[in-house]
Amino acid sequence: MEESGRRTEIMEAVERLLVRGGVNAVTMRAVAAEADVSLRLVQYYGSTKDELLGATLDRLADKSVERWHARARRHGEGEGPLEVIKAFFDEALPTDSASEDFHRLGVSLEGLAITNPGMAGQAYQKHLSGLADHLAGVLQSNDLSATAARRLALEVMGLAHGLGTLLMAGQLSELDAQTLIKNYLARLEPQLSP
Amino acid sequence: MEESGRRTEIMEAVERLLVRGGVNAVTMRAVAAEADVSLRLVQYYGSTKDELLGATLDRLADKSVERWHARARRHGEGEGPLEVIKAFFDEALPTDSASEDFHRLGVSLEGLAITNPGMAGQAYQKHLSGLADHLAGVLQSNDLSATAARRLALEVMGLAHGLGTLLMAGQLSELDAQTLIKNYLARLEPQLSP
DNA sequence: TATCATTTGATACGAACGTATCATCGTGGA
DNA sequence: TCCACGATGATACGTTCGTATCAAATGATA
Numbered sequence: 210m211e212e213s214g215r216r217t218e219i220m221e222a223v224e225r226l227l228v229r230g231g232v233n234a235v236t237m238r239a240v241a242a243e244a245d246v247s248l249r250l251v252q253y254y255g256s257t258k259d260e261l262l263g264a265t266l267d268r269l270a271d272k273s274v275e276r277w278h279a280r281a282r283r284h285g286e287g288e289g290p291l292e293v294i295k296a297f298f299d300e301a302l303p304t305d306s307a308s309e310d311f312h313r314l315g316v317s318l319e320g321l322a323i324t325n326p327g328m329a330g331q332a333y334q335k336h337l338s339g340l341a342d343h344l345a346g347v348l349q350s351n352d353l354s355a356t357a358a359r360r361l362a363l364e365v366m367g368l369a370h371g372l373g374t375l376l377m378a379g380q381l382s383e384l385d386a387q388t389l390i391k392n393y394l395a396r397l398e399p400q401l402s403p
Numbered sequence: 404m405e406e407s408g409r410r411t412e413i414m415e416a417v418e419r420l421l422v423r424g425g426v427n428a429v430t431m432r433a434v435a436a437e438a439d440v441s442l443r444l445v446q447y448y449g450s451t452k453d454e455l456l457g458a459t460l461d462r463l464a465d466k467s468v469e470r471w472h473a474r475a476r477r478h479g480e481g482e483g484p485l486e487v488i489k490a491f492f493d494e495a496l497p498t499d500s501a502s503e504d505f506h507r508l509g510v511s512l513e514g515l516a517i518t519n520p521g522m523a524g525q526a527y528q529k530h531l532s533g534l535a536d537h538l539a540g541v542l543q544s545n546d547l548s549a550t551a552a553r554r555l556a557l558e559v560m561g562l563a564h565g566l567g568t569l570l571m572a573g574q575l576s577e578l579d580a581q582t583l584i585k586n587y588l589a590r591l592e593p594q595l596s597p
Numbered sequence: 598t599a600t601c602a603t604t605t606g607a608t609a610c611g612a613a614c615g616t617a618t619c620a621t622c623g624t625g626g627a
Numbered sequence: 628t629c630c631a632c633g634a635t636g637a638t639a640c641g642t643t644c645g646t647a648t649c650a651a652a653t654g655a656t657a
Contacts, residue, residue, distance in 0.1 A: 215634090231518040233427065237615065247635055258615065313517050319568060320514040323507050324425040330572075337574045360583050363575055367565030368558070374513060375561050378524075380531045389554050396590045409603085431645060441605050452645065 216254045219244045223265040227317045228310045235262065259328060266318060266332035274339035281347060290348045290401045291394060294365050297344065298390050301369040303377050312373045340366060352401070368393070410448045413438045417459040421511045422504045429456065453522060460512060460526035468533035475541060484542045484595045485588060488559050491538065492584050495563040497571050506567050534560060546595070562587070
């Protein structure tokens with residue numbers, strides 16, 4: 210499937226708007242201005258707004274999973290489950306502006322998924338299950354059963370998501386988050402290397 | 404501060420709309436219809452929309468904290484930290500329609516807090532810090548230091564929030580969540596009763 | 598009875614929205 | 628050369644939104 214370039218630019222503009230102002234900031238005219246194209250062209254690709262938003266979210270889900278596959282290819286094999294989990298926290302927690310943006314995107318997606326189970330809901334599930342599958346797969350290869358690995362993957366994902374929310378809301382400093390996670394990992398360790 | 408009855412009805416209508424359709428579903432006309440009053444009356448109380456939404460969110464933050472204070476008054480004292488944490492998961496996880504609604508409200512609030520740090524952001528922080536203060540207070544009274552109690556409170560809140568999201572997105576069954584939490588608590592136990 | 602808060606009705610205004618329409622370029626292949 | 632197609636521009640339509648305005652009921656209270 211050729212990505213057409215232009216269409217990608219427009220979807221990236223949608224992402225930026227989502228990050229900056231949530232779902233309400235995504236209007237056809239705002240997308241046109243952000244992508245620096247005419248309103249007519251935004252209609253030209255992705256004719257309807259729902260279609261455009263749906264395609265953007267689908268692309269987003271793919272990107273978030275792909276990001277982890279790429280990481281696994283860089284460091285693969287040499288890591289134990291504890292290192293993998295630690296790396297997941299490092300990447301998932303909103304500590305710099307890039308990961309803050311990503312967290313904001315996730316919250317927008319989550320909100321959309323509630324309102325619109327069809328379009329955004331499917332994209333959100335794709336995003337989450339893709340992440341869970343990957344993380345569970347990496348964890349399983351060591352000394353965990355499949356079901357235990359998936360359970361741990363979901364626990365880590367849940368904790369990371371929740372801590373991210375607390376971080377962004379200013380309830381938790383970055384330093385507090387680090388010691389919190391260190392404690393959490395210390396509790397986890399005896400179970401992972403018996 | 405007299406609560407005026409009518410104003411409360413209107414804010415409850417706002418809550419129902421938030422639960423059902425997110426922020427976008429909250430329009431002055433929709434609020435009027437939901438509360439079964441005229442549009443004019445919605446303007447009469449809470450003259451502007453931001454004002455109305457802000458008051459609703461503020462009230463919501465108070466309610467969520469009060470809910471826990473009430474619970475602590477019912478069961479007080481007799482509980483160890485582990486029981487308190489277990490009860491928190493039981494109440495915070497979206498397992499019935501009422502707690503699902505509450506979770507949806509929280510996500511709406513979270514999304515609003517990103518877009519609008521002023522109004523919704525303050526309400527969200529009030530909600531979170533109120534919960535953290537209460538939970539940390541209950542946990543501290545036993546064998547945890549103040550900082551350790553707060554850290555644990557935030558960890559539990561984060562995990563509950565994240566697992567709630569995974570539950571509502573269908574990535575986690577209620578049964579899986581229960582065993583996951585049981586495992587988590589088992590890991591926690593040795594630290595709480597030394 | 599007179600006053601005042603409360604409630605409703607009908608309606609209007611400007612803005613922003615999604616969407617549609619018509620005309621127009623430029624450029625590469627037939 | 629012609630023509631089809633991708634890409635734009637300008638503009639308009641109908642809807643919905645927040646907000647405002649003028650008028651009029653209702654009911655309690657003083």
